[in-house]
Amino acid sequence: MKAVVIDGEPQVVEVPMTELEEGMLRVRVRMAAVTGLDLDVIQGRLRFPGVPGNAFVGEVEDVRDDRLRHWVGKRVLARGSYGCGSCESCQNGQEHLCPDRVSPGRYGASGGHAETAVLPAHAVISVPAAVSDEQAVLAPILASVYQGVLRAKLPEWTNILVIGDGGAGLLASIALAEAGYTVTVRGKHGDRFDLLRRHNINFNLVHDDVEIDGLRPGRFGPALMSYPYVVEASGHSSGWNAAVGLVAPGGAILLMSSCSDAIPRPVARVQEKNFRVLGLREGPLEAALRIMEQELLDPSEVVTAVVDFQNALDAYRRARTADDWLVLLRMRD
Ligand SMILES: [Zn+2]
Numbered sequence: 001m002k003a004v005v006i007d008g009e010p011q012v013v014e015v016p017m018t019e020l021e022e023g024m025l026r027v028r029v030r031m032a033a034v035t036g037l038d039l040d041v042i043q044g045r046l047r048f049p050g051v052p053g054n055a056f057v058g059e060v061e062d063v064r065d066d067r068l069r070h071w072v073g074k075r076v077l078a079r080g081s082y083g084c085g086s087c088e089s090c091q092n093g094q095e096h097l098c099p100d101r102v103s104p105g106r107y108g109a110s111g112g113h114a115e116t117a118v119l120p121a122h123a124v125i126s127v128p129a130a131v132s133d134e135q136a137v138l139a140p141i142l143a144s145v146y147q148g149v150l151r152a153k154l155p156e157w158t159n160i161l162v163i164g165d166g167g168a169g170l171l172a173s174i175a176l177a178e179a180g181y182t183v184t185v186r187g188k189h190g191d192r193f194d195l196l197r198r199h200n201i202n203f204n205l206v207h208d209d210v211e212i213d214g215l216r217p218g219r220f221g222p223a224l225m226s227y228p229y230v231v232e233a234s235g236h237s238s239g240w241n242a243a244v245g246l247v248a249p250g251g252a253i254l255l256m257s258s259c260s261d262a263i264p265r266p267v268a269r270v271q272e273k274n275f276r277v278l279g280l281r282e283g284p285l286e287a288a289l290r291i292m293e294q295e296l297l298d299p300s301e302v303v304t305a306v307v308d309f310q311n312a313l314d315a316y317r318r319a320r321t322a323d324d325w326l327v328l329l330r331m332r333d
Contacts, residue, residue: 003051003114018118020064031133032056032112032329034319036235045260054105055140056112076124128293135292138299143283145175148254161227164234165192167326170302252276302326
């Protein structure tokens with residue numbers, strides 16, 4: 001089968017099929033997203049020598065054991081990470097505490113930038129018929145936003161600043177605005193304005209030179225403007241710096257991106273301003289899919305390119321530019 005392999009530079013190459021062990025499903029990938037996490041892996045900021053691709057949808061084409069036969073033919077979404085299934089935490093329904101957690105395309109298992117992927121049955125969920133591949137593949141990003149709402153216990157109607165107007169930032173801002181929050185996006189690209197206006201989202205357009213130092217709205221109070229909740233979705237350490245500057249004392253930063261391009265510097269200000277930092281990755285995928293099924297939200301409106309898998313390297317290049325908001329890979333039939 002064909003797969004992207006990172007060996008220095010990423011390449012589309014022929015690799016042997018992964019063997020199908022007991023309890024595993026072979027998924028023929030239909031569509032995969034190119035997420036910020038994938039770009040971190042592809043560009044070597046996060047080291048992973050295998051097949052990238054953390055968010056993907058496919059059809060189960062084969063299983064090893066008969067008790068899993070009912071999965072064959074089902075359209076499924078891969079979970080962003082999953083536990084071993086047998087340790088005490090996993091047995092007690094606390095898979096997120098499993099010490100042997102696996103994250104496809106990040107650590108422990110090959111991802112979905114390939115023609116097929118092999119996953120245990122508890123690492124996938126069924127995609128409802130009414131939800132398209134384009135929508136389903138974005139469920140993990142939405143789910144991480146909903147996880148942030150739950151974990152930060154966001155009060156109704158509160159003000160939220162989303163830093164970053166790439167795909168993740170746009171999806172986060174739309175999800176939050178549609179959930180009733182007052183959202184402002186801080187970004188660098190004016191071509192997002194119409195989309196944000198459709199969702200009643202404020203837009204704070206900044207230039208590169210402002211981002212370098214971040215705004216300084218006063219040490220202990222909002223001299224310019226500060227926000228009780230700030231979502232960092234820019235993927236860059238400059239976004240983290242801006243978040244630290246703009247979060248109100250006692251507030252919370254919800255970290256959607258890894259900011260792995262540099263060590264986040266102003267750690268002392270976490271204590272100084274007494275704010276919380278919540279790292280977001282996984283979330284309630286079922287809820288995200290249900291919201292799409294009920295047509296409450298269509299995340300595919302932020303997709304600006306669907307690229308054939310053969311041209312995966314072109315897709316990665318496009319995902320890094322400001323011209324495209326969110327890029328998907330389509331596997332040809
Ligand atoms: Zn476990």
